[in-house]
Amino acid sequence: MAKKPVTFILNGSERATFAEEGLNLLEFLRRGIGDLSPKYGCGQGTCGACTVIIDGETHLSCLTMAVTIEGRKVETASGLANGKVHPLQEAFMEHFAAQCGYCTPGMLMSAKVLLDRNPAPTRADVIEAISGNLCRCTGYEPIIDAILATANMRRLA
């Protein structure tokens, strides 16, 4: 496969590199850039483990062609902690919202976009927001609690 130049913003810093045509964004981030936070689950768009934020919207990085992010802003879970862990990460730990942890980076991305857009979500809003992310350990309840707790904490702060 031919390589093409790609310039984009990853978690606030500009990156200029090359990506093979046809390579998906997940593989590109993990192997090309070394950001291991987005996870490979199904490669079919079913599980949401590879969820990243592109220009403020959640996208499945396994179904995104890497060369299409030219000039765009990409956020991953590894960009959440800034000196100290992000309030969502704190709440996930507090509420035991991770068991094996494989779905967690994707869950965090979906939760972040939800709270950025809707600071006071209902339980139903949270369920809808993470409906594209599968978790096979927790039964979802601790994750929903953690996201609602983060929203509540922010309102009190």
Added chain:
Amino acid sequence: MRVESYATLAEAARAMGPDAVFMAGGTLVMRDVNAGTSASRIVRSADPVLTEIRSTGDGVSIGAGVTMAQALANRDLAYLSSVARSVGGPQVRNMATIGGNIFAHHPYGDFAVALLALGARVVLAGQGAAKPLEDVLRERGRSSTSPIIAAIEVPRPRDPRAFAFAKVSRIKPKGVSVMSIAAHLPREGGRIRGARITFGAMGPTPLRATAAERVLEGQGLDAATIARAAQLACDGLDPPTDALASAWYRREVAGTHLKRLLEKMERG
């Protein structure tokens, strides 16, 4: 594999061939790329017509590259919001396009089921007049070169209560469809005129349930008419057996789901 990008849809249409596939949102094409089973050339285009949404008197012309999320955010497409919301999770809705849905094989392709019930017409890149969606679905996969869809013209129901959609799924809140059903039942003087009932996952493409349509034509939605339509729901359909349900199960339950949808429409 090679990726080709063209400024205009006309150029992209000329570049299509038996060895090429057109990629919009990527939710279908990238699955094949990841599995190593995609066509050897992937054709793309950033033509702005793909993302236009235009009101046209009695309907809306939707660019084929409009995503489910963009459709949900557009007031002119409010009558399709329950359909767009039923597709995927948020990530898929941010990526999957209306045009791509027409090429989706079941258990995907719920949006096309609604478009078929509304009598949508499809504008193909580099071709003149719009074609009925029915024809495009019938030809899907039959010719060696797949067409590129530029836009979909969707009539707006005069009475919003004349249109209804249901997706039957085993998983809450989101799962792929065991089947999906759309009904457009415009009334004249209380009688249904131009009934259209469509099913997804009940054949190789979204299909019209013509026997049920004939039962409803000229009638109101009384209990006896609904029961007769439900009885004939599967007439002429060819449901598949897959990991979600057997053909037998789909035949058993299709009538019941159609009955519930029609009863809900009648209750308003």
